[in-house]
Amino acid sequence: MRSRDHETPGILVSHLGYGSESGRAVIAVVPDGPLTAELVGPDGTVSLRPGPIQRVPGWTGGPYARIPLPDHLAAGTYTVGVVADGIHLESESFVIGPERLQRQTMSDVLAYFKAMRSSGEIDRKDRAARRWDDSSGTTVDARGGWLDASGDTSKFLSHLTYTSTMSPQQIPLCAWAMLVARDQLVAHHPALVRVLGARLRDEALWGADFLMRFRSSDGYFYTGIFDALTKQLDERVITAPLQDCVRTSRYQAAYRQGGxxxxxxxxxASTTDDDGDFTRSEYLTAAHEAFAHLEQHNLAYLFDGVESIIDDYTALLATTELTAATSPAYGEVREAARRRAASLIGRYVRPGDGPGWFRADEQGRPFFHAVEPGLPVLALLRFAEVLPDAPEAKAARETALQAMLDILDRTASVPNPFGYPRSLVQPAGEASRESFFFPHANETGYWWQGENAAIASLSAAARECTRWNGIDDDVRARLSTFAADQLAWIVGRNPFDSSMLQGRGRHNADYSSDFPNLPGGIVNGITSGWADEQDIAFLPPDAPEGDAWRWAEQWIPHTGWFLLAVAAAP
Structure with missing residues (x-):
């Protein structure tokens, strides 16, 4: 289903309502002119103070006005009415209540992951998966895990492994995120633990069990199993694909490639309160062995033999979680965590005349990512939490916060009533520039899509920053508003009035009649314009039909990141 015209006057709200977070707002699409607004709810009518009417630079929609909602409102159903240049508009009703987003989404998301489990004929085939270009007859028990996307029954630790700075974390990210989300519920939503705690653990262990199987006896994890998008069982092989589904035998996962x-x-997983198909001690042993293996062989598994920022933050998270799971901590693991933290901190560039950025690679390009830009911040904060006495802990926490605040400053540097994040990007063959969306010209030669995973990762990172006691209340409020803005965008408060969560809200996007989306999953989302990258697009009419996947296909990283961000929200 197509969403509403993003130039039609109206009032955009979070389709699933609002919880107790600060920074709640609705967005009015209005003509220029005088604007007044009021909130109608259980306790009567309250006047609201709209922000300025603004056009977002480059976007054809709008103009827009952000209308903040009061911080302290009774639970109930509300509507917002505005009068703009003599036109009266009224919003769809929305609910405000405690834990509103968690209760509306998390069960659905877990049901989506259970539906995406590899099973049936695919799993029977994967029990004896062969490796690409391997005539030895060796097979791998690759059953389990989650299928990658609506139209792709592959299973990936990471794809795009032929790039230096674009490899996304896929199946292992989702397993890790579920375990972190469970801990977030324990800390911040204890009433939901009885209902969701065991489901989060068990789904995460399903992913962990797959990772145990999807590992060579030589010590490395495989990057993926892929059928070249043919949907033919006989084509399913362990491989690391290039552009145009070209398969290769470079299937050993380096740190940045999912390892x-x-x-x-x-x-x-080794720290949970139950075993999966493998025991907790087996999970921990495998993690230690894989760490030792990658410390020796990581460079050899990279297509260019050179580490990038993704190696740093994924290795930092690996060594930090190993340190947290091992008592007493292995000295080698602890030292590796400190080394990676120092390297990641050293990548941060502060120019002095504007927001900073992480240096992504040896060429000095800025780090920008369409899937996980919040992960470096989360890795640094997790390191500081697990190793608070390490000499690098203070700098790790300060760098994480500075990086997040610089994202907020860049986001606020142009009229931006939605609070959609802006990044410093560097398209292939061009100079760096600030942008709302990922550039079409990039390392892959073809891959760009909606960024719901990316903004959910930033929401999770911003929320984690708010929990540091060393920040001022106004800084905490800015971070909270930014975190809430990203989730509101995903569940409908975006220019297309489309909820990206299938089965909830309005104007869910259909991907394909052959590959229907599943309830509880999240589609790729909104991008820059097809022909004009300063514009904004969602299933644009000028795009070829075969490119609908860029906006409307579901993908597990979006859903995994959203799950974590919602669990971390108030």
Missing amino acids: GLAIAALAR
């Missing part, structure tokens, strides 16, 4: 997050997920 780091696989170690982190197994280490965290």
Whole structure:
């Protein structure tokens, strides 16, 4: 289903309502002119103070006005009415209540992951998976895990492994995120633990069990199993694909190619209160062995033999989770965590005349990522939490906060009533520039898509920063508002009035009649314009039909990151 025209006057709200977080707001799409607004709810009518009417630079929609909602409101159903240049508009009703987003989404998301489990004929085939270009007859028990996307029954630790700075974390990220989300519920939503705690653990262990199997006897994890998008069982092989589905035998997962997050997920799984198909001690042993292996062989598994920032933050998370899971901590692991923290901290560039950025690679390009830009911040904060007495802990925490605040400053540097994040990007062959969306010209030669995973990762990172006692209340409020803005965008408060969560809210996007989306999953989302990268697009009419995946296909990293961000929200 197509979403609403993003230029039609109206009032955009979070389709699933609002919880107790600060920074709640609705967005009015209005003509220029005088604007008044009021909130109608259980206790009567309250006047609201709209922000300025603004056009977002480059976007064809709007103009927009952000209308903040009061911080202290009774639970109930509300509507917002505005009068703009003589036109009266009224919003759809929305609910405000405690733990509103968690209760509306987390069960659905877990049901989505259970539906995406590899099973049936695919799993029977994967029990004896062969490796690409391997005539030895060796097979791998690759059953389990989650299928990658609506139209792709592959299973990946990471794809795009032929790039230096674009490899996304996939199956192991989701397993790790579920375990962290469970801990977030224990800390911040204890009433939900009885209902969701065991489900989060058991789904995470399903992922951990797959990682245990999807590991060579030589010590490395495989990057993926892929059928070249043919959907033919006989084409399913262990491989690391290039552009145009070209398969290769470079299937050993380096830190940045899923190996780091696989170690982190197994280490965290070893600390749970139950076993999966493997025991907790087996998870921990495998994580330690994989760490030792990658410390020796990581460079050899990289296509260019050179580490990037993704190796740093994934290895940092791996070693930090191993340290947290091991008592007493292995000295070698602890020292590796300190070394990676120092390297990641050293990558941060502060120019003095504007927001800073992380240096991504040896060429000095800025780090920008379409899936996980919040992960470096989370890795640094986790390191500081687990190793508070390490000499690097203070700098890790300060760098994480500075990086997040610089993202907020860049986001606020242009009229931006939605609070959608802006990044410093460097398209292939071009100079760096600030942008709302990921550039079409990049290392892969073809891959760019909606960024719901990316903004959910930033929401989770911002929320984690708010829990540091060393920040001022106004800084905490800015971070909280930013974190809430990203989740509101995903569940409908975006220019297209489309909830990205299938089965909840309005105007869910359909991907394909052949590959239907599943309830509880999240689609790729909104991008820059097809022809004009300063514009904004969601299933644009000028895009070829075969490119609908860029916006409307579900993908597990979006859903995994959203799950973590919602669990971390108030």
